[in-house]
Amino acid sequence: MLVELEEKEATLINVGLLIEALKTENLDRFRAEFTELHPYDQAQFYTHISEELRAVLYRYVAPKEMAELFENIEIDEEDYEKFLAEMDPVYVADMLSHMYADDAADVLHELNEEQASNYLTMMDDEAAQEVQELLGYKEYTAGSLMTPEFISVEANATVSFAMKTLKQEAPNAETIYYVFVTDTNKKLLGVLSLRTLIVSPDDAVIEDLMDDRVVSVLVTEDQEEVAHKMRDYNLLAVPVVDEKHHLLGIITVDDIIDVMDEEASDDYSKLAGVSDLDSVDKSPLSAAKKRLPWLIILLFLGMMTASLIGQFEETLSQKAILAVFIPLIGGMAGNTGTQALAVAVRGIATGDLIHENKWKLVMREAGTGLITGAICGVVVTGIVYVWQQDLLLGALVGASIFITLIVATLAGSLVPLFMHKMKIDPAVASGPFITTINDIISILIYFGLATTFMHYLL
Amino acid sequence: MLVELEEKEATLINVGLLIEALKTENLDRFRAEFTELHPYDQAQFYTHISEELRAVLYRYVAPKEMAELFENIEIDEEDYEKFLAEMDPVYVADMLSHMYADDAADVLHELNEEQASNYLTMMDDEAAQEVQELLGYKEYTAGSLMTPEFISVEANATVSFAMKTLKQEAPNAETIYYVFVTDTNKKLLGVLSLRTLIVSPDDAVIEDLMDDRVVSVLVTEDQEEVAHKMRDYNLLAVPVVDEKHHLLGIITVDDIIDVMDEEASDDYSKLAGVSDLDSVDKSPLSAAKKRLPWLIILLFLGMMTASLIGQFEETLSQKAILAVFIPLIGGMAGNTGTQALAVAVRGIATGDLIHENKWKLVMREAGTGLITGAICGVVVTGIVYVWQQDLLLGALVGASIFITLIVATLAGSLVPLFMHKMKIDPAVASGPFITTINDIISILIYFGLATTFMHYLL
Numbered sequence: 001m002l003v004e005l006e007e008k009e010a011t012l013i014n015v016g017l018l019i020e021a022l023k024t025e026n027l028d029r030f031r032a033e034f035t036e037l038h039p040y041d042q043a044q045f046y047t048h049i050s051e052e053l054r055a056v057l058y059r060y061v062a063p064k065e066m067a068e069l070f071e072n073i074e075i076d077e078e079d080y081e082k083f084l085a086e087m088d089p090v091y092v093a094d095m096l097s098h099m100y101a102d103d104a105a106d107v108l109h110e111l112n113e114e115q116a117s118n119y120l121t122m123m124d125d126e127a128a129q130e131v132q133e134l135l136g137y138k139e140y141t142a143g144s145l146m147t148p149e150f151i152s153v154e155a156n157a158t159v160s161f162a163m164k165t166l167k168q169e170a171p172n173a174e175t176i177y178y179v180f181v182t183d184t185n186k187k188l189l190g191v192l193s194l195r196t197l198i199v200s201p202d203d204a205v206i207e208d209l210m211d212d213r214v215v216s217v218l219v220t221e222d223q224e225e226v227a228h229k230m231r232d233y234n235l236l237a238v239p240v241v242d243e244k245h246h247l248l249g250i251i252t253v254d255d256i257i258d259v260m261d262e263e264a265s266d267d268y269s270k271l272a273g274v275s276d277l278d279s280v281d282k283s284p285l286s287a288a289k290k291r292l293p294w295l296i297i298l299l300f301l302g303m304m305t306a307s308l309i310g311q312f313e314e315t316l317s318q319k320a321i322l323a324v325f326i327p328l329i330g331g332m333a334g335n336t337g338t339q340a341l342a343v344a345v346r347g348i349a350t351g352d353l354i355h356e357n358k359w360k361l362v363m364r365e366a367g368t369g370l371i372t373g374a375i376c377g378v379v380v381t382g383i384v385y386v387w388q389q390d391l392l393l394g395a396l397v398g399a400s401i402f403i404t405l406i407v408a409t410l411a412g413s414l415v416p417l418f419m420h421k422m423k424i425d426p427a428v429a430s431g432p433f434i435t436t437i438n439d440i441i442s443i444l445i446y447f448g449l450a451t452t453f454m455h456y457l458l
Numbered sequence: 459m460l461v462e463l464e465e466k467e468a469t470l471i472n473v474g475l476l477i478e479a480l481k482t483e484n485l486d487r488f489r490a491e492f493t494e495l496h497p498y499d500q501a502q503f504y505t506h507i508s509e510e511l512r513a514v515l516y517r518y519v520a521p522k523e524m525a526e527l528f529e530n531i532e533i534d535e536e537d538y539e540k541f542l543a544e545m546d547p548v549y550v551a552d553m554l555s556h557m558y559a560d561d562a563a564d565v566l567h568e569l570n571e572e573q574a575s576n577y578l579t580m581m582d583d584e585a586a587q588e589v590q591e592l593l594g595y596k597e598y599t600a601g602s603l604m605t606p607e608f609i610s611v612e613a614n615a616t617v618s619f620a621m622k623t624l625k626q627e628a629p630n631a632e633t634i635y636y637v638f639v640t641d642t643n644k645k646l647l648g649v650l651s652l653r654t655l656i657v658s659p660d661d662a663v664i665e666d667l668m669d670d671r672v673v674s675v676l677v678t679e680d681q682e683e684v685a686h687k688m689r690d691y692n693l694l695a696v697p698v699v700d701e702k703h704h705l706l707g708i709i710t711v712d713d714i715i716d717v718m719d720e721e722a723s724d725d726y727s728k729l730a731g732v733s734d735l736d737s738v739d740k741s742p743l744s745a746a747k748k749r750l751p752w753l754i755i756l757l758f759l760g761m762m763t764a765s766l767i768g769q770f771e772e773t774l775s776q777k778a779i780l781a782v783f784i785p786l787i788g789g790m791a792g793n794t795g796t797q798a799l800a801v802a803v804r805g806i807a808t809g810d811l812i813h814e815n816k817w818k819l820v821m822r823e824a825g826t827g828l829i830t831g832a833i834c835g836v837v838v839t840g841i842v843y844v845w846q847q848d849l850l851l852g853a854l855v856g857a858s859i860f861i862t863l864i865v866a867t868l869a870g871s872l873v874p875l876f877m878h879k880m881k882i883d884p885a886v887a888s889g890p891f892i893t894t895i896n897d898i899i900s901i902l903i904y905f906g907l908a909t910t911f912m913h914y915l916l
Contacts, residue, residue, distance in 0.1 A: 036671060040690050072692065163656075170657050177635050177652070177694075194635070194652060198621075199628050213494060231719065232498050234530065234712040236635075236694065253711055254692040257718070261689065264722030265804055271729050272800030273793055284825025291797050292830055298793050299834055302786035303841055309782045316781050320774040323781035324767040327788050327897055328760035334792075335731055335756050335890045339749050342730030346723060367742025372753055375746075379754070383761055432793045439785055 013041055022053045022060075030060055039072040047075055051086060058087055063094035070095065071103045076282075080110035093122035100174050101127065102147040102255065105134040109144075142226050143219040145259070146240040146249030149173050152180040153206055155189050160202040162192070175237045175252050181210045188239055188247040190214050216241050219248055223259045224349065230256045267349055270425075271342065273298070273432035294432065301436040305330075305443060312447040319457055321388065322450055325397050326443065328380075332401055333408040333442035334435035336372060340365050340412025341434050345426050348416065362413055369409030377402035392456055400446040407445070408438040471499055480511045480518075488518055497530040505533055509544060516545055521552035528553065529561045534740075538568035551580035558632050559585065560605040560713065563592035567602075600684050601677040603717070604698040604707030607631050610638040611664055613647050618660040620650070633695045633710050639668045646697055646705040648672050674699045677706055681717045682807065688714045725807055728883075729800065731756070731890035752890065759894040763788075766898060770905040777915055779846065780908055783855050784901065786838075790859055791866040791900035792893035794830060798823050798870025799892050803884050806874065820871055827867030835860030850914055858904040865903070866896040 014033060021030035034042060046057065046069060061069070075083070084092050084107075096104045096119055108116040108131065116135070120128045130148050137143025151173045153162045162179055170176050179197060181190040190210030200209055216239045217226050230238055230253060240249045273294045309316075309326070316323055344361065381398030385391050412434055416426035450457070472491060479488035492500060504515065504527060519527070533541070542550050542565075554562045554577055566574040566589065574593070578586045588606050595601025609631045611620045620637055628634050637655060639648040648668030658667055674697045675684050688696055688711060698707045731752045767774075767784070774781055802819065839856030843849050870892055874884035908915070 038671065038673065038691055040692075072690075074690075167657055170653055176656070194656075195628055198634070198652075199625055213496065215496065231712075231715050232530075232532075233496055234498075236711070253694070253715075254689075257689050257711075257715065260715070260718055260722070261808070264718070264726070265808075268722070268726050268729065268804060269800055271726065272796045274797045274800055282822070284822050284829055287801075287822060287826040288829035288833075291794070291826065292833060294797070295790065295793060295830055295834055296837070299786075299790065299837060302789045303838075305789070306782045306786045307845070309785070310779070313778055313782070317775070317778035320771055320778060320781070321768070323774050323778075323784065324764045324771070326781065326784050327767070327901070328757075328764050330785050330789075331760045331763070331890075331894065331897065332753065332757065334893070335753060336749070338730045338890070339732045339752070342727055342732055343745075346726060350719070350723075364740070364742050364745060368745040368749065371742055371746035372750055375750060376753055376757055379757060380761075387765070432789075432796070435792070436789065439789065443785070 013037060013045070015045065018045060019049065019053065022049070022056045025056060027060055030057075034061070035065070039068040042069045043073040047073065047079075047083075054083075054086055058091060063091055064098045066091075066095045067098035070107065071099055077110050080107055081115070084111070084115075089118070089122060093119050093124075096131070097124035097127040100147050100149060101130040101134055102145060102174075102249075104131045105144070108135060109139070137219065140223050141219065142217045142221045142223065142240050142251060143248075145223055145226065145251045145255050146219070147174045147252070148249045150180060150237075150239075150247075150250040151176060151178075152182050152186075152247060155181050155183060155205075155207040155210070157206045158202065159197060159200050159204045159206070159209070162197060162206055163202075166194070166197070175250070178237050178250070179206075180214075180239050180247055180250070181206055182247055186246050188214065188216060188241050188245055191239065214239065216245075217251070218243070224263055226251060227256050227259050227263065228350070231260075263349065267345060271338070271345070298432050298436055301440075305436070305439050308440060308443055309447070312451065315447060315451050315454060318454065319450075321393065322447075325384075325400075326446070329397070329400050329404055329442045329446050330439040332376065333404045333438035336369065336405050337408040337412035337434045337438040340368070340409045341416055344413045344416040348420050348426050358417055362410070362417070365409050365413040366406065369406035372409070373402040373405030376405060392453070396449055396453060396457070397446075400442070400449055403445050404438075404442040407441055411438060411441065471495060471503070473503065476503060477507065477511065480507070480514045483514060485518055488515075492519070493523070497526045500527045501531040505531065505537075505541075512541075512544055516549060521549055522556045524549075524553045525556035528565065529557055535568050538565055539573070542569070542573075547577070547580060551577050551582075554589070555582035555585040558605050558607060559588040559592055560603060560632075560707075562589045563602070566593060567597065595677065598681045599677065600675045600679045600681065600698045600709060601706075603681055603684065603709045603713050604677070605632045605710070606707045608638060608695075608697075608705075608708040609634060609636075610640050610644075610705060613639050613641060613663075613665040613668070615664045616660065617655060617658050617662045617664070617667070620655060620664055621660075624652070624655070633708065636695050636708070637664075638672075638697050638705055638708070639664055640705055644704050646672065646674060646699050646703055649697065672697065674703075675709070676701070682721055684709060685714050685717050685721070686808070689718075721807065725803060729796070729803070756890050756894055759898075763894070763897050763901060766901055767905070770909065773905060773909050773912060776912065777908075779851065780905075783842075783858075784904070787855070787858050787862055787900045787904050788897040790834065791862045791896035794827065794863050795866040795870035795892045795896040798826070798867045799874055802871045802874040806878050806884050816875055820868070820875070823867050823871040824864065827864035830867070831860040831863030834863060850911070854907055854911060854915070855904075858900070858907055861903050861907075862896075862900040865899055869896060869899065 018030060018033055021033070037045070046054065096107065099107070104127070108119065120132060123131070133148070134144065134146070149172055151166055151169050153165055166176055166179060177194045179192045179194065180188060181192060183189055190212040191214040192206060192210045196209055215229060215233050215235065217229060219240050219242050226238065229235070235253065237250045237252045239247055240251060241247055274291055347361070377398040380401050381394040384394035384397050388394070415434060419426045476488060476491055479491070495503070504512065554565065557565070562585070566577065578590060581589070591606070592602065592604070607630055609624055609627050611623055624634055624637060635652045637650045637652065638646060639650060641647055648670040649672040650664060650668045654667055673687060673691050673693065675687060677698050677700055684696065687693070693711065695708045695710045697705055698709060699705055732749055805819070835856040838859050839852040842852035842855050846852070873892060877884045
């Protein structure tokens with residue numbers, strides 16, 4: 001494995017050298033190279049070597065350095081337990097104490113409660129308390145993402161005092177680019193960027209410089225909404241407050257980028273009907289385990305479709321050619337439904353779809369279904385007529401496509417809107433699900449029409 | 459329309475007051491409220507009012523203020539032309555001159571060449587030149603995203619000199635949180651965060667403080683790769699260099715968040731078979747226009763499926779019950795194919811799928827197909843046997859599902875990998891496409907088996 005890293009002239013990290021140094025237990029050579037790496041690259045190296053080599057590495061890398069590495073690590077949830085089990089518990093506790101509280105809480109979230117509380121008792125008291133508080137917030141809320149390590153000053157302070165505070169707290173603060181302004185009761189009053197601070201005279205008072213229309217989020221707010229706010233307002237950090245507007249913590253942009261990545265992958269995987277996009281290096285068995293639930297559900301839904309068609313066996317045996325168009329009509333219904341669903345789900349996810357234009361969207365989709373249905377219906381009628389020399393059959397298939405497309409497009413937008421209203425994640429009404437629903441609708445329409453007009457067809 | 463904005467106590471922007479002030483042409487009242495808003499909220503207000511009210515607004519808001527508003531606007535590509543056409547050309551040029559060069563270039567990108575060059579000739583010379591250079595870079599590359607407005611010092615400067623430079627350039631720089639260090643020929647040597655600068659003594663030399671393992675991107679690099687680097691290394695800004703490592707510009711994290719949003723929506727919409735997720739307030743006609751191309755392509759692919767089934771009309775009229783299972787088998791093939799595709803496409807998009815583990819992925823998917831195929835195959839055989847009291851029919855459908863799932867899962871991972879190799883965006887091999895391909899494969903397998911074993915079935 002070669003990790004690429006751009007330097008003065010783009011160079012490659014010498015993975016061979018690092019491994020060699022670990023194998024020969026050459027501490028100096030290893031550290032000379034390793035400590036020069038970006039923590040992300042350190043983490044890449046760390047996760048890709050063998051357990052034996054990692055055992056040497058733990059002796060060569062201090063808990064404080066490992067803390068930085070773990071803040072930049074990208075591993076699956078189940079791997080946290082594995083890696084931590086390799087280390088000495090005291091080493092783990094020391095590492096966790098050195099991590100930013102929000103990152104440490106993320107790690108402990110992946111462990112079972114007993115393990116987590118064991119590490120907490122061994123941790124540095126102050127750090128443990130900060131982490132403990134964060135663990136109390138529900139997952140996927142602003143509270144679970146925030147860190148209490150921010151810089152704040154009171155409104156009546158001067159610029160020079162604020163700069164002094166900032167320099168003192170810089171080593172521990174997760175960002176120093178915003179200074180948050182509070183009253184004596186820790187109520188958030190405003191925000192000041194380091195930019196403003198730097199270009200202002202030393203004796204200016206914070207209250208006069210600060211922006212008092214500060215965008216903040218509630219501690220209970222959903223992480224997706226936090227992400228929208230930070231994106232819309234181009235924020236590097238957002239303050240988190242309680243109901244009474246007391247400042248509790250901040251959320252930094254790097255955590256939000258991870259959230260956006262997660263949410264996007266999540267919506268995407270649901271559209272594809274996978275509970276979770278398994279990473280590339282998982283085993284076939286673990287991949288199969290994640291996909292089977294969906295496949296089995298869809299299998300039973302497919303069986304319903306089959307039994308529905310079974311009701312029309314009589315019709316089918318009278319005119320076998322009807323069977324030929326089943327996948328076409330079902331497929332078109334599924335496709336148009338997925339298109340409409342995607343627009344609605346993304347609209348809900350990105351916050352573009354607000355209350356008053358939901359009805360507008362449904363009307364729009366009805367219109368869209370009408371147009372696409374009419375055009376596809378006419379095209380199909382023509383093709384079937386030319387191919388089978390049977391205008392009535394063509395008209396039957398065309399009419400089915402026309403009605404199906406209207407109904408399926410509407411269903412594609414109504415189902416996610418309805419689920420959103422019921423407070424179910426609309427992405428669950430994913431591609432395969434809406435496809436199967438529309439399959440059933442399309443078959444009812446097609447065979448309904450066919451059975452009704454059968455005596456003309458024969 | 460009510461725009462929400464959190465203040466000391468969460469308040470709502472008084473849209474009614476703003477509109478009233480525009481209607482009654484009350485300049486002072488309008489500006490008192492409007493200039494207090496975050497540019498994002500200003501943009502929200504601006505895009506939602508009528509053209510008549512906007513005409514008043516242009517008189518009340520200076521081009522410099524409008525520049526900030528346009529840096530935070532979220533509108534569809536085609537709307538740029540509309541809004542700019544409402545303004546006086548001199549006003550537009552003035553506004554563009556005040557925008558960050560990268561944002562101005564983004565606006566001009568949406569216009570036709572003649573319009574763009576008209577505005578460029580009217581713009582402030584220096585600004586026009588900066589924007590012109592950016593327009594020369596290909597879309598979706600690092601060059602098209604970067605801004606030349608960054609802060610740099612030479613390596614032999616002192617901290618106090620760097621701070622002086624920073625204070626001077628702060629009003630124009632897009633970020634002041636990184637200072638880039640170059641040699642006398644503008645070659646990038648390192649980077650220094652404002653954080654380090656602030657906690658270092660005044661007479662320290664930059665060269666001793668800077669981080670010389672700076673992560674940079676090539677000007678020709680794809681924007682998606684830039685996004686991965688910034689996410690992985692938690693960067694607020696990344697320097698952009700040419701082949702000889704000369705510093706050309708920087709890309710800031712807010713632009714990258716927009717890119718990530720775009721790319722995620724793009725992959726998602728392709729999986730759903732929409733060329734582009736139309737926004738909620740577009741007309742049915744414009745929505746239909748975007749979806750029809752896909753629907754028509756899929757219609758013709760569906761016709762191929764139909765004509766393929768037509769080849770087996772003989773088989774079908776001998777045993778009509780066979781038709782009942784067509785949607786089930788096709789549906790299962792489509793679903794498993796989409797699942798495999800999603801894993802591969804996201805793996806490619808997020809950069810997790812690197813060269814050496816592609817082969818591993820394909821082998822894994824073969825294994826996954828084998829496991830899911832075997833389980834679903836057995837379940838189906840059982841259900842069909844119980845339902846139709848026909849073990850042979852059950853075995854036929856079960857065997858078809860088994861083979862289909864293996865082939866479809868493999869196709870779902872091979873197709874995007876192949877497209878990526880051919881330098882085609884693998885997301886194009888979207889859900890509906892892979893579904894239709896797998897429809898055809900499944901029918902060949904199902905009717906191939908049925909025709910072969912027909913004399914046992916009758």
